[in-house]
Amino acid sequence: MLSQVDALLLARAQFGFTVAFHIIFPAFSIGLASYLAVLEALWLATGRQVFLDLFKYWIKIFAVAFAMGVVSGLVMSYQFGTNWSVFSDRTGPVLGPLMAYEVLSAFFLEAGFLGVMLFGMHKVGPRLHFLATLMVALGTFFSAFWILSVNSWMHTPQGHGVNEAGQFVPLDWWAIVFNPSFPYRLVHMVLAAYLTTALVVGAVGAWHLLRDRTRAVTPDNEGARTMFSMAMWMAAVVAPLQILAGDAHGLNTLEHQPAKVMAMEGHFRSHPDGAPLVLFGWPDEAAGTVRYAIEVPKLSSLILKHSLDAPLAGLDTVPRENWPPVPVVFWSFRVMVGLGFAILGLGMLSLWARVRGRLHDWALLHRFAVLMGPAGFVAVLAGWITTEVGRQPFTVYGLLRTAESASPLSAPAVASSLLAFVVIYFAVFSMGVIYILRLASRPPHRGEPGVEPGLPIRTAGITPAPSVHPDRVLHPAE
Structure with missing residues (x-):
């Protein structure tokens, strides 16, 4: 049983x-x-x-x-x-x-x-x-x-x-x-919803523009052109705002839920003279280290504390029973951030195409937009996983543990x-x-x-x- x-x-x-x-x-x-x-x-x-x-x-x-x-x-x-x-x-x-x-x-x-x-x-x-x-x-x-x-x-x-x-x-x-976390999370989520919708609308518009290009007689595609243009404006304007909102949300999380940020960053040990930014690696909870890590020295301290030499505490300052599942949080955070910068790239590329007068006839941009259609949903899921798994092992952070919250089933x-x-x-x-x-x-x-x-x-x-x-x-x- x-x-x-x-x-x-x-x-x-x-x-x-x-x-x-x-x-x-x-x-x-x-x-x-x-x-x-x-x-x-x-x-x-x-x-x-x-x-x-x-x-x-x-x-x-x-x-x-x-x-x-x-x-x-x-x-x-x-x-x-x-x-x-x-x-x-x-x-x-x-x-x-x-x-x-x-x-x-x-x-x-x-x-x-x-x-x-x-x-x-x-x-x-x-x-x-x-x-x-x-x-x-x-x-x-x-x-x-x-x-x-x-x-x-x-x-x-x-x-x-x-x-x-x-x-x-x-x-x-x-x-x-x-x-304390509500204003940051509300802005971050609403902007994520706008970007998710913009990517879907942009992908649909781009798909119709690509399909129209393959037809022998090009139909009137004003609707596709208009929806694609509107979606690309949203991506170009809101994606940078979302990155700034995410940075502010991260600083708020560092203040109120430091263990979550430690897991996101892969900081198993404290760094008294500046923490590196771990780009990729394999978190090993048992050994308390990130194996095969690719790091940028002191960049994490610069991002989180705005100083290269600022000290950052690691999970070695947190009781092991209060650690969140580090590999899940570590990778879901990178998926979210990676997709965020990909969305920013799409927005900037659309601006370049708009300036050159190629917004509606550049097939490469349209294929990129179609590919990015589901990216907003994936980024939202990755962000939600980062947030909720990073809160573990608590349902009410620091006050009520998940193991104490379940029904006796x-x-x-x-x-x-x-x-x-x-x-x-x-x-x-x-x-x-x-x-x-x-x-x-x-x-x-x-x-x-x-x-x-x-x-x-x-x-x-x-x-x-x-x-x-x-x-x-x-x-x-x-």
Whole structure:
């Protein structure tokens, strides 16, 4: 029979598996909701049909991704009661209200306006429809706000006390919500969502531009050209900001969770006169060293302390039982950073192509953009792994250990539910992803020109043909 230690490992694997599926959909829908708001605003301001065409194109994809994000998130919440009941009991007085605030603000806002956004363009007029789009985008931001506040408190807990039952109880809600790591993590995650969406939009636009080039007669690809240009502007502007935000987040982590940074950097031993930056190597926890290390002398001290000779403590100052899994954190951090600089490279290359007038006809750039399409999702997953695995062995950093947080379940019970999740998730979400890819493979359709901004759509010259129901124009199943 499997041991209780195995049950804990299986419970962690189950939550890690479900959160890995879940996080990619909110990361996409947060950025895509804002992109849809920008497209509709540009259409209202300029009257250019291409912005409305792109809005109709991407709203179908948004509807599918949003639905999969909601479903996968609901499954995760049940695990707090099944596999992590001790954690829920101990942290419930603090985290429970924060989760409720997400429902009251984000979910209610999204539920109130999502239907209008998806199906109401021909019923409420463009201005009210634009308001609905803005509210959905704002709702996705509120969702990120509260979830990251919850998660950040688990990393940098403050503003609480402990009652006689061992529960964390709120003493200062402002301190709880705006805990030390929250502002950095919120900015870092929202920028990551924007970049993830920009890479997907850019990859789709680039794919259509490449495909159009192979046709005997080149069609009107204004939609592909516009979406690619917008995506490349986002990559060029936001990627440098994300690197700066990541650096600030790293300095905050060094202050509040030094063991995580030690694992990220591969610093098993302290460096009193300047620490090297370990570019690559193989962390050996048993021996307490990074084997085959490729290092840049003193560069880690320069990055983290802004001085070449600044001392940096290593894991030799931390009790071994409090070490996070160093190899996982070490490599996931490098995947995230490497992809971040690759995204920056794509943005800078697009700027060069734009200056040379080659943005829409440079095949090498388009192939690079297609290749980078999934990079945002991979970077988000790598960053999340770095953050969450780096918090181990605690669920509430320094206060509640993961081994003390799990429900008293047998390993076979957890294993059976984990197996069910794997089968169902791969079946259901694979079909959803395939459907999104099919939607993206179709080029944006060109609508009728001559839309006068600000007029109701039925009088603006784009009423659908009588044989097609008006709501089907925006129906996500098309």
